[in-house]
Amino acid sequence: MARPLAHLVVSTGLATLQWIQTGRLAPTIAPLISGFLIDGDHLVDFARYQASGRKSEGRIVLPLHGWEYAILLFLVRRILGKQIIDGLLLGYVGHLVVDQITNTTTHPLTYFLSFRWWRGFPSNLFTHTSEAHVDWMNGSLTELWKHF
Numbered sequence: 001m002a003r004p005l006a007h008l009v010v011s012t013g014l015a016t017l018q019w020i021q022t023g024r025l026a027p028t029i030a031p032l033i034s035g036f037l038i039d040g041d042h043l044v045d046f047a048r049y050q051a052s053g054r055k056s057e058g059r060i061v062l063p064l065h066g067w068e069y070a071i072l073l074f075l076v077r078r079i080l081g082k083q084i085i086d087g088l089l090l091g092y093v094g095h096l097v098v099d100q101i102t103n104t105t106t107h108p109l110t111y112f113l114s115f116r117w118w119r120g121f122p123s124n125l126f127t128h129t130s131e132a133h134v135d136w137m138n139g140s141l142t143e144l145w146k147h148f
């Protein structure tokens with residue numbers, strides 16, 4: 001499972017490339033923002049699980065994890081041509097590539113939001129065991145970052 005340190009290293013590397021290419025602050029910070037904020041969507045599933053009285057529904061939504069957003073950012077970049085969109089796209093793609101490579105998935109299309117939606121957001125797309133998907137949701141909110 002990808003840890004925050006892996007995302008920090010990748011995002012910092014991409015931010016450095018942005019700094020070298022643009023010399024501007026906003027496009028440089030953009031990959032750091034998009035490379036980290038994406039995992040904030042774990043809070044959605046955490047809150048949903050807590051609100052249900054910790055009853056596992058066997059579902060994980062992760063609404064910000066989806067290659068569709070990268071395609072959308074790419075199209076927006078083509079239309080607006082802004083360097084900050086390049087930075088957001090780099091950070092976002094860097095995050096998903098790290099997740100795709102390091103996280104356990106049971107289907108190659110798991111990181112497509114539309115695919116997960118079509119399948120009903122089953123947690124078994126992310127793990128081979130039914131209990132593993134609730135490990136991070138059974139912990140405290142302050143320790144949630146350890147499972148990103």
Ligand SMILES: [Zn+2]
Nearest residue numbers: 038039065099
């Ligand atoms: Zn992630």
